[in-house]
Amino acid sequence: MRKINDYSKSHAEFLRAERVIPSGIYGHQGPAEGCYVPVEAFPLFSSRAKGSYLWDLDGNRLIDYMCAYGPNILGYHDPDVDAAAAKQRAISDCTTLPNTVMIDFAELLVETVATADWAFFAKNGNDVTTLAVMVARAFTHRKKIVFFKGYYHGVSPWTQKIDYAGVIEEDVMHNIYVDWNDFDALERVFAENRGEIAAVIGQPYMHGNFADNALPAKDFWQKVRRLCTAESSVLIVDDVRAGFRLDLAGSDHYFGFEADLICFCKALANGYNVSALCGKDFLKNTVSSMSYTGSYWLSAVPFAAGIACIEKMKRINCPRLLNEKGTKLKEGLIAAAESFGFDLHVTGAPSLFYLRIADDPSLRLHQEWIAECVKRGIFFTNHHNHFINASLSDEDIRETVEVAAEVFEVLRARHPKG
Amino acid sequence: MRKINDYSKSHAEFLRAERVIPSGIYGHQGPAEGCYVPVEAFPLFSSRAKGSYLWDLDGNRLIDYMCAYGPNILGYHDPDVDAAAAKQRAISDCTTLPNTVMIDFAELLVETVATADWAFFAKNGNDVTTLAVMVARAFTHRKKIVFFKGYYHGVSPWTQKIDYAGVIEEDVMHNIYVDWNDFDALERVFAENRGEIAAVIGQPYMHGNFADNALPAKDFWQKVRRLCTAESSVLIVDDVRAGFRLDLAGSDHYFGFEADLICFCKALANGYNVSALCGKDFLKNTVSSMSYTGSYWLSAVPFAAGIACIEKMKRINCPRLLNEKGTKLKEGLIAAAESFGFDLHVTGAPSLFYLRIADDPSLRLHQEWIAECVKRGIFFTNHHNHFINASLSDEDIRETVEVAAEVFEVLRARHPKG
Numbered sequence: 121m122r123k124i125n126d127y128s129k130s131h132a133e134f135l136r137a138e139r140v141i142p143s144g145i146y147g148h149q150g151p152a153e154g155c156y157v158p159v160e161a162f163p164l165f166s167s168r169a170k171g172s173y174l175w176d177l178d179g180n181r182l183i184d185y186m187c188a189y190g191p192n193i194l195g196y197h198d199p200d201v202d203a204a205a206a207k208q209r210a211i212s213d214c215t216t217l218p219n220t221v222m223i224d225f226a227e228l229l230v231e232t233v234a235t236a237d238w239a240f241f242a243k244n245g246n247d248v249t250t251l252a253v254m255v256a257r258a259f260t261h262r263k264k265i266v267f268f269k270g271y272y273h274g275v276s277p278w279t280q281k282i283d284y285a286g287v288i289e290e291d292v293m294h295n296i297y298v299d300w301n302d303f304d305a306l307e308r309v310f311a312e313n314r315g316e317i318a319a320v321i322g323q324p325y326m327h328g329n330f331a332d333n334a335l336p337a338k339d340f341w342q343k344v345r346r347l348c349t350a351e352s353s354v355l356i357v358d359d360v361r362a363g364f365r366l367d368l369a370g371s372d373h374y375f376g377f378e379a380d381l382i383c384f385c386k387a388l389a390n391g392y393n394v395s396a397l398c399g400k401d402f403l404k405n406t407v408s409s410m411s412y413t414g415s416y417w418l419s420a421v422p423f424a425a426g427i428a429c430i431e432k433m434k435r436i437n438c439p440r441l442l443n444e445k446g447t448k449l450k451e452g453l454i455a456a457a458e459s460f461g462f463d464l465h466v467t468g469a470p471s472l473f474y475l476r477i478a479d480d481p482s483l484r485l486h487q488e489w490i491a492e493c494v495k496r497g498i499f500f501t502n503h504h505n506h507f508i509n510a511s512l513s514d515e516d517i518r519e520t521v522e523v524a525a526e527v528f529e530v531l532r533a534r535h536p537k538g
Numbered sequence: 539m540r541k542i543n544d545y546s547k548s549h550a551e552f553l554r555a556e557r558v559i560p561s562g563i564y565g566h567q568g569p570a571e572g573c574y575v576p577v578e579a580f581p582l583f584s585s586r587a588k589g590s591y592l593w594d595l596d597g598n599r600l601i602d603y604m605c606a607y608g609p610n611i612l613g614y615h616d617p618d619v620d621a622a623a624a625k626q627r628a629i630s631d632c633t634t635l636p637n638t639v640m641i642d643f644a645e646l647l648v649e650t651v652a653t654a655d656w657a658f659f660a661k662n663g664n665d666v667t668t669l670a671v672m673v674a675r676a677f678t679h680r681k682k683i684v685f686f687k688g689y690y691h692g693v694s695p696w697t698q699k700i701d702y703a704g705v706i707e708e709d710v711m712h713n714i715y716v717d718w719n720d721f722d723a724l725e726r727v728f729a730e731n732r733g734e735i736a737a738v739i740g741q742p743y744m745h746g747n748f749a750d751n752a753l754p755a756k757d758f759w760q761k762v763r764r765l766c767t768a769e770s771s772v773l774i775v776d777d778v779r780a781g782f783r784l785d786l787a788g789s790d791h792y793f794g795f796e797a798d799l800i801c802f803c804k805a806l807a808n809g810y811n812v813s814a815l816c817g818k819d820f821l822k823n824t825v826s827s828m829s830y831t832g833s834y835w836l837s838a839v840p841f842a843a844g845i846a847c848i849e850k851m852k853r854i855n856c857p858r859l860l861n862e863k864g865t866k867l868k869e870g871l872i873a874a875a876e877s878f879g880f881d882l883h884v885t886g887a888p889s890l891f892y893l894r895i896a897d898d899p900s901l902r903l904h905q906e907w908i909a910e911c912v913k914r915g916i917f918f919t920n921h922h923n924h925f926i927n928a929s930l931s932d933e934d935i936r937e938t939v940e941v942a943a944e945v946f947e948v949l950r951a952r953h954p955k956g
Contacts, residue, residue, distance in 0.1 A: 147831020
């Protein structure tokens with residue numbers, strides 16, 4: 121039997137954090153939004169990270185399947201990306217005038233991403249999803265935006281829900297929500313709002329929280345593409361989470377269509393702080409007309425890191441590699457579950473797998489399984505997709521499946537069948 | 539006579555940039571919004587930076603008074619900040635769980651900033667001004683926000699103007715604009731919107747573009763503070779630009795009042811990518827209730843840099859130092875102008891001085907003077923405040939004043955006194 125992790129130091133530090141930081145740790149890296157249920161099962165702070173591992177304050181090593189919620193695609197401290205960043209850092213980073221590495225990075229994205237005729241850089245996914253919506257509104261002179269239910273496009277008021285704190289009705293009054301994969305509903309919405317829809321914004325597939333992830337139905341995106349073209353609406357793909365894990369040319373390319381605007385962040389530079397909006401030529405002048413910038417947006421180090429990251433992802437054929445690793449893990453986990461009579465659903469792309477034990481609709485059994493895996497050094501989390509990184513080894517996958525099986529056995533003993 | 543800079547390489551690279559990046563260089567670092575008039579006078583890309591200097595692609599060294607539009611407060615590549623960042627980088631940066639350096643940074647801000655009972659970290663000034671407004675709306679259950687005309691609070695739709703591309707009327711319909719320093723107007727606005735004003739948001743003094751910068755009138759902020767308290771509205775200070783250049787305890791403290799929320803970015807970590815919202819205890823639970831985060835927001839390296847930056851700013855009494863350097867420069871520039879019969883206005887805080895030659899209301903004479911200074915290696919820009927950094931030497935100031943005088947002489951020869 122594996123050792124059960126102790127998290128005393130993590131939890132003591134959390135008390136210190138709560139005194140000076142709202143929520144102690146906010147956002148998806150914190151125990152609340154991160155769905156660390158029960159919180160006792162999870163470490164809360166890391167002391168260091170390398171490859172596919174992180175170490176917590178209590179000295180536990182964990183195989184990290186959250187990958188900083190996406191940015192870690194090549195492995196923490198990838199030597200090639202870090203070397204490129206260090207080389208640029210010795211010259212300049214955040215200066216009054218940009219370094220030409222910005223142009224090199226834009227050229228590389230234009231060469232790599234199918235739908236990219238240009239690139240605009242910012243810092244958060246939220247910066248570029250917001251810019252995309254503003255560009256669509258400016259270009260079409262329309263206000264309405266269609267979302268697919270279950271979406272996440274950042275934290276700006278326009279993309280939050282009306283019942284969220286700080287959001288007012290005017291922020292979201294032109295938002296229209298349709299079910300994912302329901303093309304008929306989308307068509308109806310266009311018919312009812314003829315000439316008023318500025319954009320459709322969607323993730324490349326439904327990788328939302330608290331629900332099995334769902335790939336696009338056959339021809340769904342192709343029909344959406346044709347409808348947007350026919351209605352002169354802008355088609356925005358939010359590839360912040362899935363970007364570069366399915367296809368280096370963009371997840372729209374992976375699913376066989378072309379977005380007008382595509383948003384990248386996370387895996388773009390292996391954790392260095394940069395995001396990008398890429399798009400088609402017909403929208404370039406509109407972007408140029410916007411007043412949109414930030415203090416650090418033209419910093420050079422993340423551009424150098426991004427170039428090294430994309431070049432390495434090409435060299436190792438990263439999406440194929442992640443798919444192979446993810447598929448191996450998926451098959452191992454499902455087999456382990458079956459051995460003890462559990463019905464584990466593994467959905468979404470294998471490189472961004474979503475886990476759910478379907479035997480208990482209350483999800484408490486699922487949470488119990490996740491908790492016991494985490495306590496044994498496998499960092500999964502509840503109700504959010506996971507991420508594969510390129511440094512994850514066969515040995516890591518073997519260890520993960522072994523722990524998963526051990527925990528299924530423990531759970532079966534606690535909850536005997538029938 | 540000084541050498542006149544050539545910018546052939548910069549301008550050739552700009553043509554390459556324009557092909558793959560909207561505007562070539564967007565935002566305040568680009569020739570359009572950066573007011574590089576005439577653009578031929580300005581370099582457009584930097585090759586490296588150190589202390590108070592940047593070098594452009596054509597090998598010209600410039601004394602940089604824009605300081606990356608604020609972040610450079612200690613000098614480019616400050617050895618103490620860079621060492622702290624490097625030490626943290628060797629351990630971890632962007633990981634699934636935060637490093638406890640986040641707590642240390644929050645504790646240091648709470649100890650340093652007068653109005654800070656807590657700190658919340660993000661990436662852009664815009665992230666924290668947006669959060670501040672959302673917190674005010676969530677706390678007060680009101681919608682209206684009062685701005686001071688000439689403000690800049692970032693690029694989110696709520697803070698842009700109705701005639702800006704991509705902004706719709708619903709984004710700004712609850713914005714109320716009053717003249718800076720006009721307390722009577724503010725009182726009228728409160729009387730006309732009783733119980734409806736969520737917040738007043740203001741920069742600590744009017745350091746807007748295209749106008750002489752204006753310090754607060756006597757007792758202005760104290761009256762605003764009392765009014766906000768009486769009306770249960772939240773008082774937000776946007777200290778993104780001026781923060782730490784006037785007072786390490788916050789610019790509200792410098793002007794003798796206490797904000798409820800204060801926004802920092804730029805000088806917070808000498809160019810490392812971090813921003814912070816700090817505030818009073820009564821708003822902490824509201825912040826905790828928000829859904830607000832981003833991919834890199836808990837990255838450890840900028841926190842380590844921020845700690846080193848604040849500690850060094852304390853050690854060298856940075857605001858006093860910058861004020862002394864800025865005052866010396868201001869006096870030198872005004873004297874140089876006077877020698878040749880020009881009326882140079884230097885307004886705002888000396889550490890964030892704003893320049894305007896008042897002899898020609900069309901501002902063309904001013905632009906001509908700026909252009910000729912830049913061409914001789916002094917990086918000023920038009921119609922935006924400048925920034926002093928701690929590494930600016932007496933020799934740099936002497937050289938700047940010499941160049942300024944030489945250019946005034948050139949201008950007087952071109953434009954003999956009527």
